[in-house]
Amino acid sequence: MSITTGLHHVSIHAGDPGRNVEFYTAVLGLRLVKKTVNFEDAGVYHLYFGDEAARPGTLLTFFPYPHIAPGRLGVGEVEEIGLRVPAASLGFWMHRFLEKGVVHEGIVKRFGQSxxxxxxxDGTRLALVGLAGIEDEPAGGAIAPEHAIRGFHGVSLLLEEAGPTAAVLTHAFGFVEMGSEGTRTRYGIPGATIGGVVDLHAVGGFLKPRPGGGSVHHIAFRAEDDAAQAEMARKLAQDHDLDVTEVKDRKYFRSVYAREPGHVLLEIATDQPGMSIDEPMESLGQTLQLPPFFEARRSWIEKSLPPIRLTEPSQER
Structure with missing residues (x-):
């Protein structure tokens, strides 16, 4: 039985924060749903992008360091992040990427999907995954509904070997094997629509990663509540002998962390309390939000962070 319902968010190292906001809002059409800081380092933004309702399963988050060196992909890291779009919209996106100067490849097939x-x-590897039947799902923002992104499809992990990571996915999180293509094996959450896919790409003795701009810091799986989170954490610790952190209050969710056998950092994040706990849904992301333990330093933090100008692009078709 599935315990998680799939991905909650993916967190990434980035460079210039203004460029980051411009790309994910004005080019990809996502909504900036939270502007806060790294809870471990108040001098660095933590920016969240998602759908109009800031739902778990749609959240891409970034730690932007303006002068960060580029990362290098290697084993033990997220290789690619898949985002869901209507199948008929891929031509629109190809044209848009050409128009906007976005680095991209040609359309490819994987597990029967385009x-x-x-x-x-910053070099983050992403892919738009064309899916039939999602045209009527809620959409909003700068991209017309027939083309707009609808949350995560899944992630691909680059690993030396797939077996130990597969055991964690299937036993602790409830994924099932869905098929293989060459050195890539797909695992999915039965019945999940958003963020229910993890591909394990086993490549043997490939280079180790060099973290930097464009590198994924961690992936987070959803826990419906604290009890579900505790059960997943118990399985990671007791059945897979992984070091699991104590619960950390991230204000918008509660989290535990562990590094799985393939070395990818995993988080288990609760669905609640959500992005609207400290500002109204209609004005998400417009003002800097801080955890209570940083409020006394707000003046210093606001002066230290580079300014970000938010634009409101008109809807494009």
């Missing part, structure tokens, strides 16, 4: 791989300005 993908448009591309990179953000």
């Amino acid at each position: 993908l448009l791989p591309f990179r953000d300005p």
Whole structure:
């Protein structure tokens, strides 16, 4: 039985924060749903992008360091992040990427689905996954509904070997094997629509990663509540002998962390309390939000962070 319902969010290292916001809002059409800081380092933004309702399963988050060196992909890391779009919209996105100067590849097939791989300005590897039957799902923002992104499809992990990671996915999180293509095996959550896919790409003795701009810091799986989180954490610790952190209050969710056998950092994040706990849904992301333990330093923090100008692009078709 599935315990998680799939991905909650993916967190990434980025460069210039203004460029980051411009790309994910004005080019990809996502909503900036939270502007806060790294809870471990108040001098660095933590920016959240998602759908109009800031739902778990749609959240891409970034730690932007303006002068960060580029990362290098290697084993033990997220290789690619898949985002869901209506299948008929891939031509629109190909044209848009050409128009906007977005680095991209041609459309490819994987597990019977059409993908448009591309990179953000920091080199993060992403792909639009064309899916039939999602045209009527809620959409909003700068991209017309017939083309707009609808949350995560899934992630691909680059690993030396797939077996130990597969055991964690299937036993602790409830994924099931869905098929293989060459060195890539797909695992999914039965019945999940958003963020229910993890591909394990086993490549043997490949280079180790060099973290930097464009590198994924961690992936987070959803826990419906604290009890579900505790059960997943118990399985990771007791059945897979992983070091699991204590519960950390991230204000918008509660989290535990562990590094799985393939070395990818995993988080288990609760669905609640959500992004609207400290500002109204209609004005998400417009003002800097801080955890209570940083409020006394707000003046210093606001002066230290580079300014970000938010634009409100008109809807494009």
